[in-house]
Amino acid sequence: MKDQPIGVFDSGIGGLTVFKEIMEILPNESLIYLGDTARVPYGTRSKQIIKKFSLELAQFLIKKKVKFLVVSCNTISAVAIPAIKKISPVFVLGVINPAAKQAAITTRNNKIGVIGTSMTVKSLIYPQKIKKFLPEAKVFTEACPLFVPLVEEGLIDHFATWQIAKEYLKNFKSKGIDTLILGCTHYPLIKEIVRDVVGEDVIIVDSARPTALELKRILEANNLLTVKSDPKYEIYVTDAPERVYKIADLFFGNNLPVKPKKVTL
Amino acid sequence: MKDQPIGVFDSGIGGLTVFKEIMEILPNESLIYLGDTARVPYGTRSKQIIKKFSLELAQFLIKKKVKFLVVSCNTISAVAIPAIKKISPVFVLGVINPAAKQAAITTRNNKIGVIGTSMTVKSLIYPQKIKKFLPEAKVFTEACPLFVPLVEEGLIDHFATWQIAKEYLKNFKSKGIDTLILGCTHYPLIKEIVRDVVGEDVIIVDSARPTALELKRILEANNLLTVKSDPKYEIYVTDAPERVYKIADLFFGNNLPVKPKKVTL
Numbered sequence: 001m002k003d004q005p006i007g008v009f010d011s012g013i014g015g016l017t018v019f020k021e022i023m024e025i026l027p028n029e030s031l032i033y034l035g036d037t038a039r040v041p042y043g044t045r046s047k048q049i050i051k052k053f054s055l056e057l058a059q060f061l062i063k064k065k066v067k068f069l070v071v072s073c074n075t076i077s078a079v080a081i082p083a084i085k086k087i088s089p090v091f092v093l094g095v096i097n098p099a100a101k102q103a104a105i106t107t108r109n110n111k112i113g114v115i116g117t118s119m120t121v122k123s124l125i126y127p128q129k130i131k132k133f134l135p136e137a138k139v140f141t142e143a144c145p146l147f148v149p150l151v152e153e154g155l156i157d158h159f160a161t162w163q164i165a166k167e168y169l170k171n172f173k174s175k176g177i178d179t180l181i182l183g184c185t186h187y188p189l190i191k192e193i194v195r196d197v198v199g200e201d202v203i204i205v206d207s208a209r210p211t212a213l214e215l216k217r218i219l220e221a222n223n224l225l226t227v228k229s230d231p232k233y234e235i236y237v238t239d240a241p242e243r244v245y246k247i248a249d250l251f252f253g254n255n256l257p258v259k260p261k262k263v264t265l
Numbered sequence: 266m267k268d269q270p271i272g273v274f275d276s277g278i279g280g281l282t283v284f285k286e287i288m289e290i291l292p293n294e295s296l297i298y299l300g301d302t303a304r305v306p307y308g309t310r311s312k313q314i315i316k317k318f319s320l321e322l323a324q325f326l327i328k329k330k331v332k333f334l335v336v337s338c339n340t341i342s343a344v345a346i347p348a349i350k351k352i353s354p355v356f357v358l359g360v361i362n363p364a365a366k367q368a369a370i371t372t373r374n375n376k377i378g379v380i381g382t383s384m385t386v387k388s389l390i391y392p393q394k395i396k397k398f399l400p401e402a403k404v405f406t407e408a409c410p411l412f413v414p415l416v417e418e419g420l421i422d423h424f425a426t427w428q429i430a431k432e433y434l435k436n437f438k439s440k441g442i443d444t445l446i447l448g449c450t451h452y453p454l455i456k457e458i459v460r461d462v463v464g465e466d467v468i469i470v471d472s473a474r475p476t477a478l479e480l481k482r483i484l485e486a487n488n489l490l491t492v493k494s495d496p497k498y499e500i501y502v503t504d505a506p507e508r509v510y511k512i513a514d515l516f517f518g519n520n521l522p523v524k525p526k527k528v529t530l
Binding site: 037038039044045046048049145146149150152153155159160161163164238239240243 | 302303304309310311313314410411414415417418420424425426428429503504505508
């Protein structure tokens with residue numbers, strides 16, 4: 001069991017930011033990534049269909065005999081974790097709990113902002129989870145549906161993105177937040193624009209590192225760390241593996257450790 | 266056969282602009298619309314997966330015994346018409362031929378611009394079809410991948426959309442086009458921004474009306490017009506029918522004739 005790979009899955013390729021953090025923090029672990037590039041994005045779809053698609057992704061990794069399931073997508077984490085836990089024989093960790101915990105630790109004035117896809121914001125999961133760690137927290141949320149396509153089209157330092165960010169984030173100023181959660185794996189790529197708009201004093205939290213650290217903690221606590229040191233990496237997508245390989249450096253910083261392969265779910 | 270409905274299908278709900286034109290031009294015909302809202306958008310996916318999804322949509326309507334298939338999506342029309350024709354027992358009409366023909370008639374200087382999704386532009390189908398009608402045409406194309414999410418988020422008269430349009434369309438000025446095809450059903454919604462950027466002298470052609478007129482011509486020529494006058498309308502989507510009903514007026518101008526129902530393909 002210990003030497004089985006960890007499964008990481010996502011609506012698309014944004015979760016490669018989480019995959020990369022896990023590679024860095026747990027360099028001995030084998031990893032399998034699955035991204036649903038045939039049906040991305042999930043953030044504007046219904047809860048029902050997001051659950052259906054997510055269970056199909058989880059099943060694929062369960063069949064690969066992973067020892068742990070990491071849900072690297074905020075939208076899936078927001079609505080499908082209970083359903084995934086129900087079918088999973090192994091631990092399931094989403095990105096929301098770790099990010100919520102990190103923000104609860106970071107804030108000094110208990111005023112926390114959260115941005116994410118329409119579904120993540122609508123689910124109200126961030127306020128709920130943050131208050132579990134910090135009951136006196138005041139949480140303000142804002143959906144930023146255009147950030148994903150803007151990032152995917154590479155407009156990460158474009159004037160139009162800044163313009164749209166200014167509108168999405170305008171309410172945070174008057175709320176006096178001191179911490180802002182980037183509740184979507186695409187948003188770290190426009191962190192500088194977000195920082196410029198919300199101001200230097202606001203601490204920005206993204207989910208990749210807290211999730212990788214939480215994963216490590218759980219593996220250690222349950223004696224599930226691998227004893228080997230020759231990690232293997234596999235990356236699967238449901239459409240256009242060549243395109244993923246080409247644009248992955250946007251999220252991954254450099255070339256992927258292996259070429260993505262196409263699978264049908 | 267004559268009194269069977271006409272099937273109209275699309276990657277999402279943009280094709281409702283075509284549906285509406287057909288309702289106006291053929292007011293006696295019964296219509297069934299199918300939009301794949303669970304997997305929209307198609308424009309950035311691979312040819313292979315677009316064909317697969319399109320055949321699933323076509324099969325659904327064929328089982329409903331439609332007398333005619335209208336492909337109201339430019340992306341599907343660009344890559345999947347031959348595959349759909351192969352499985353269809355009835356006529357298949359896409360939006361590209363009618364729009365190409367219209368542009369060939371409209372141009373005076375034979376210089377035509379085309380904008381569309383990445384896949385529609387990459388397919389090179391517009392230059393090919395336009396030259397069939399007007400061999401001396403010079404066709405210039407530009408992919409505008411952000412227009413669809415900008416329209417779907419309602420930024421149809423937003424400064425950021427204008428900014429992005431200015432960049433996408435900047436090359437057309439020096440080419441001296443006198444006609445521009447809006448090669449995507451979402452684009453008519455930002456026609457005013459496009460017109461402002463390319464200039465008042467450029468004639469803008471969109472595919473909805475030419476397609477409805479071409480459909481009428483083929484039905485007449487093949488003696489397929491209904492003899493009844495009590496049209497029935499059905500609208501199906503693969504996700505979030507309530508949301509579709511709410512935002513459809515964006516494309517439809519007013520309320521849909523019936524509430525959309527959800528189907529699983």
